Amino acid sequence: MKIALFVTCVNDTLYPATGRAVVRLLRRLGHDVDFPRAQTCCGQMHLNTGYRRQAVRMVKGFAETFAPYEAVVTPSASCGAMVREWHPRLAPRASGVASRVYELSEFLVDVLGVTDVGAYFPHRVAYHPTCHSLRMLRVGDRPLRLLRRVRGIDLAGLPDAAECCGFGGTFALKNAAVSAAMCADKVAAVRGTRAEALCAADNSCLAHIGGALSRTRAGVRTVHLAEILASTEEDPL
Known part of the structure; x- marks a missing residue:
């Protein structure tokens, strides 16, 4: 399966350890993960503040960037919801890619079919x-x-x-x-x-x-x- 990481703006800028954790986890489970460098913002902040036209450009860019992948995994339910719920409404041609975007827990449980990922956290x-x-x-x-x-x-x-x-x-x-x-x-x-x-x-x-x-x-x-x-x-x- 060809998998991409959609890291999101917040994680890329402030919490890069989260993105690295996703990659480390999926590799441990036997899957390679690509990081398309062309990825940018999903457009959520722009849409929420009234900049719909600018958001549409980001939606189209997102769809183009992640089109080659069978699954796009993100460690952000917020951005994942923006892509799945709003991208098809803003740009209908983006619906195909949007349907392949998964929040991390969805991907692990629903796509990979695992709940025990071999983690250890004694807290x-x-x-x-x-x-x-x-x-x-x-x-x-x-x-x-x-x-x-x-x-x-x-x-x-x-x-x-x-x-x-x-x-x-x-x-x-x-x-x-x-x-x-x-x-x-x-x-x-x-x-x-x-x-x-x-x-x-x-x-x-x-x-x-x-x-x-x-x-x-x-x-x-x-x-x-x-x-x-x-x-x-x-x-x-």
Whole structure:
């Protein structure tokens, strides 16, 4: 299978370790992964702020870049949802490529048919299901099924897990007070689990929650799902 990594802007710029973790994980499972250097933004920020014409150009560029691949894997449910839900609406010819885009947990469980990826992560972890993963991609319990098979992990239940963290891209900027209040509720729930780490499928949400955890000196670090799944006894995170 010819697989490509769509790393996304946020990960490429701020969290390159997440992209490397995806590649390391898939290679461990026996699959080669390409990184098309022509890839750019999926256009989500442009569309959300009213720049539809500019977003369409990015959609067409995305479709052209990833057309040669049978599967495109991304460590971002947010960007994955943008591609799958909006690219076909903005440029109908992009629908073929969009249908081959998978969030990491979807690809592992649905395409490769695995839940035990050989990971080892001896820490207490809480999982936050991000809004796009839960409500748009509908990944369901796939991330939890993968986490439950990680050796050494102590998976803590997160109260009101489905509640939004308050990030929402530009929502956090335009509605700062509401966003901060929502994040405070999420942080209180995370602290109540006594987790050492908070895991999610989107680094954007983890950055939002992680900032509040850091400011309140909660002693809880954030870690992307891909990085936990890529961690092994030989190469612990």
